[in-house]
Amino acid sequence: MSPENRNRLLAVGALVVAGGALAAIAWGNIGENLVYYWTPGEMLSQGEKAYGPTIRLGGVVAPKSIVWTDDKQHLAFEVADQKDGTGPKVKVASDQVPPQMFREGIGVVVEGTYAADGVFRTNRLMVSHSNEYRPPKPGEHTKEWQKSLETASK
Amino acid sequence: MAEVVGNGVQVSHSNLGYGLVLLGLLAATFAAFVGLWSGLTRRETLLPWVRGAVYTFSGSMILSNLTMIHALFFDDFSVKYVAQVGSKATPPIFKVVSLWSALEGSILFWGMILAVYLLVFTLMYRKAQGRFVQLSLGIMAAVAVFFAFLIAGPANPWTAIPNPLSDGPGPNPLLQNHPLMIIHPPMLYLGYVGMTVPFGIASGALLSGEITAAWMMPLRKWSMVPFLFLSIGIILGSWWAYAVLGWGGYWAWDPVENAALLPWIAITAFLHSTMVLERKGSLKLWTLALGLAAFVLTIVGTFMTRSGVFNSVHSFTQSEIGPTFLKFIVIIFVFSFVLLVVRGGKLQSDSPLESVASREGSILLNNLAFAALLFTVLLGTIFPLVQEALFNKRISVGEPYFNAMSMPCWILILFLMGVGPMMPWGKAEPDLVLKQLLVPGAGALVGLAASMALGARNPWAIGVYTLAGFVAMVTLRELFLPAQSRMQESKENPFTALVRSASKARRRFGGYVVHLGIVGIAVAVAASSTAKxxxxxxxxxxxxxxxxxxxxxxxxxxxxxxxxxxxxxxxxxxxxxxxxxxxxxxxxxxxxxxxxxxxxxxxxxxxxxxxxxxxxxxxxxxxxxxxxxxxxxxxxxxxxWIWYAIPVLVLGSIIALWPQGRRREEREAPAKAIPQGSA
Structure with a gap:
């Protein structure tokens, strides 16, 4: 084998080793940083596997479940699979200010972790947007929609 | 809004616009077929036909876009796309902007940008001869065929609506919420579509089995164009997210952001390796592979953002363009792969690597760092798609993965930005390199001391500030040293000396100006993400x-x-x-x-x-x-500082791309030999 070929072989070998190491590190790192998308029902059916990893829990804010602390710093509510609040439900505790749209019956995605005490703790609360355009109902106007938001139950 | 033209024939926007798209499709198909066939069979007399067909494609695609703008401006709701995004209440400027506010319009707009690129490329090299030109134009025309086909079929914006409504819903409100949204998408498209030209040149080189010296410079220059526009597009996009969305950040490793970052990584690596290609005639296969990869990643990125695949893997087939895009990705991937395997062996390196401690060695390391970055970002971006497709699991990869994996790569790239320019081509003499270290070393110490004094505690951030001081000093020295020696040798005033030294080595000078902008961005990202x-x-x-x-x-x-x-x-x-x-x-x-x-x-x-x-x-x-x-x-x-860097990037790129005029020889002569004209 000529020295040139040997050098080339060495370079390729080094590249393969480095690439393999990179892939192994990336694979391990990705496994630790996965975020799971679950509905309350799906998350509850995972059992103990749901305790620990970051979860994006998507569902509907159950009716009459929103409770604020007096200083309005902490918020608790339930996220349900169904809009009427029946079926699987998960208690959520948030110390994050919810967006203006937050209310009972609206779709939410909360990111956080679930623990054995049955409470889902979140520091990220998102109201799921309907990115679709909706034709206006007869007589409807943005001003009224705006007003209904201001007086929404908090 | 039908107009009566000529012998009472009714010409509507729909008919005219669609007709022009079909003409464009026809012309592009002709150009692709004749270009590739005549290039492969060495029928070089057919080149004018290829050029003519490319001109026809460009003209008809540009006219079709102008027709759509006209339809949007005059609220012709009988055109499907206008009915989707138009509204009488929309302010005039946003009517034009709504051309790229929804899927079909943005694909049409993409077609026009491709048309402009092909037009400029064909005009610039109208005197070039040989099968290389035929093959490159043929490949670019083949890309045009795909987009013209998309516009004519799956993403047709021209469908006529028999009973149009009197008003439409107007464009997406987010688009109207901020002026940045007006210029962000065109910049991104200019970057994306610009990848077609280096892809065409690289494919032409592989098809003909050689890359001649005459085409190495165009390859490098044409990769700077998409690099610049993609950089601007990415920065504007993050600025827009910051100034409009209100979640308090500008980058979240979102698939849409990654879709633009991936081709940027590839084209930036490519840009650097073309220097080795041009200077030493080595890294040929690697460089061409990067050029092909940049284009494939561009199409993958477009697919990811435009097909809705990230909403759900299983619903993208319902999107009109998803399956077509996926087929195109498979075709260009297989094409690129086969081309590299079959023709790659023909490309012989002119000179082997002498030492890693050299300019080409540092560029090679830079390319490996970019490749590692590309791999990790790509893995994190497509991992959720694979999981969902194979196991029906809905997951995403969290930001910590991307931050932890990309940080070492960015740091290494920043380090090489300082070390690379200090290394000579060939083989570095350790003494000479060490002697140069004094000033940059002082810069690094200033960066370190300043960050400690200002209370930085994050080790990555301190590393960035230290390296930024180092790179800034290296770059400033490279920018001003030639001017300084001119001032001493020929007693020129500082301004004249700077302009002359810059115009003598435009791409070098422009490149270092871009480096300065990148250093600013690195500092801004480190400070704003760790000290907010x-x-x-x-x-x-x-x-x-x-x-x-x-x-x-x-x-x-x-x-x-x-x-x-x-x-x-x-x-x-x-x-x-x-x-x-x-x-x-x-x-x-x-x-x-x-x-x-x-x-x-x-x-x-x-x-x-x-x-x-x-x-x-x-x-x-x-x-x-x-x-x-x-x-x-x-x-x-x-x-x-992230957005303020845009003008610096633009300035550097303009300097680098500025054509060398006829007086080039004169200017390249020794400074003493040009007595006349020195003010």
Whole structure:
């Protein structure tokens, strides 16, 4: 084998080793940083596997479940699979200010972790947007929609 | 809105626009077929036919876009796309902008940009001969065939609506919410579509089995164009996310962002390896492979953002363009792969690598760092798709993965930005390199000391500041040293010396100017992500929220209306640590905007921009009875430097791309030999 070929072989070998190491590190790192998308029902059916990893829990804010602390710093509510609040439900505790749209019956995605005490703790609360355009109902106007938001139950 | 033309034939926007698309499809197909066939069979007399067909494609595609703009401007709701995004109430400027506000229009617009690129390329090399030109043009025309086919079929914006409504819904409100959204998409498209040209040149080189010296310079110059536009597009996109979306950040490793970053990584690596190709005639196969990869990643990125595959793997087939895009990806991937395997062996390196401690060695390391970055970002981006497709699991990869994996690569790239320029081509003499280290070493120490004095504690951030000081000094020396020696040798004044030395080596000089901009961005990203301060809370009128020494006072709610929206704002006054105040009332206040026919309010944060820090307040909720408002407030140090770097990148790229005129030989002569004209 000529020295040139040997050098080339060495370079390729080094590249393969480095690439393999990179892939192994990336694979391990990705496994630790996965975020799971679950509905309350799906998350509850995972059992103990749901305790620990970051979860994006998507569902509907159950009716009459929103409770604020007096200083309005902490918020608790339930996220349900169904809009009427029946079926699987998960208690959520948030110390994050919810967006203006937050209310009972609206779709939410909360990111956080679930623990054995049955409470889902979140520091990220998102109201799921309907990115679709909706034709206006007869007589409807943005001003009224705006007003209904201001007086929404908090 | 039908117009009667000629012998009473009715020409509607729909018919005219669609007819032009079909003509473009026909011309592109002809150009692709004849270009590739005649190039492979060496029928070189057919080149004028290929050029003519490319001109026809370009002309018809540009005209088709102008027809659509006309239809949008005059509210012709009988055209499907206008009925989708048009509305009489839309201000005129946004009517034009809505050309790229939804899927079909943006693909049509993409077709026009491709048409302009092909037109400019063909005109610039109208005197070039040989089968290489035929093959390159043929490949570029083949890409044009795909997009013309998309516009003619799956993403046809021209469908005629028999009974049009009298008004439409208007474009996406987010588009109307900020002027950045007007220029961000065109920049991104210019970057994306610009990849077609290096792809065409690289494919032409592989098909003909050689890359001649005459085409190495064009290859490098044409990769700078998409690099520049993609850089601008990415920065504007992050600026837009920051200034409009209000979640208090500019980058979240979102698939849409990654879709633009991936081709940027490839083209930036390519840009650097073309230097080795041009100078040493080596890294041929690697460089061409990167050029092909950049284009494949561009199409993959477009697929990811445009097919809705990230909403659900299983629903993208329902999108009209998803399956077509996927087929195209498979075709160009297989084509590129086969081309590299079959023809790659023909490309012989002119000179082997002498030493890693050399300019080409550092560029090779830079390319490996970019490749590692590309791999990790790509893995994190497509991992959720694979999981969902194979195991029906809905997951995403969290930001910590991307941060942890990319940080070492970015640091290495920054380090090489300093080391590379200090290394000579060939083999470095350790003594000479060490002698040069004094000034940059001092720069590194200043960066380290300044970051420690200002209270930086994050080790990555301290590393970035230290390296930034190092790279900045290396770069400034490379920029000004030639001018300095001119001043000493031929007694030129500083300005003349700088202009002359820059125009003697434009690409080098321009490249270092771009490096300076990148250093600024690196510092800005490190500072704004590791030293930001966040506070949230509910305040009544007159109360303040304190964030990092800045007080945000709530002055009361306000509201207003514009033709296309109404809004409620929370007037605030920012009180700076020194005691001075900035009033942000009315339209300048953090607001919620309500658009006709959209149920969700669209927030817009208040950003008090400063050279050293931004105060950023977004309105989360309000109560008009109390009245009170709930804010998220941030102070971001240096964040503005990211966007301020755009002019630097543009300046550097313009210098690098500026054509060398006829007086080139004159200028390249020794300085003493040009007595006349020295002011």
């Amino acid at each position: 301060v966040h506070v949230s809370g509910t305040v009544k009128v007159g109360e303040t929220l304190e964030v990092a020494g800045h007080k945000v006072r709530f002055d009361g709610l306000s509201s207003g209306s514009e033709p296309h929206r109404t809004w409620t704002g929370a007037d605030v006054t920012v009180i700076f640590p020194g005691g001075s105040e900035a009033v942000h009332h009315g339209l300048k206040a953090p607001r919620m905007n309500f658009y006709e026919r959209q149920t969700d309010p669209v927030g817009s944060p208040m950003v008090d921009e400063g050279a050293l820090r931004d105060v950023y307040v977004s309105l989360m909720a309000f109560d008009s009875k109390t009245p009170s408002a709930t804010f998220n407030a941030w102070v971001f140090p240096l964040v503005g």
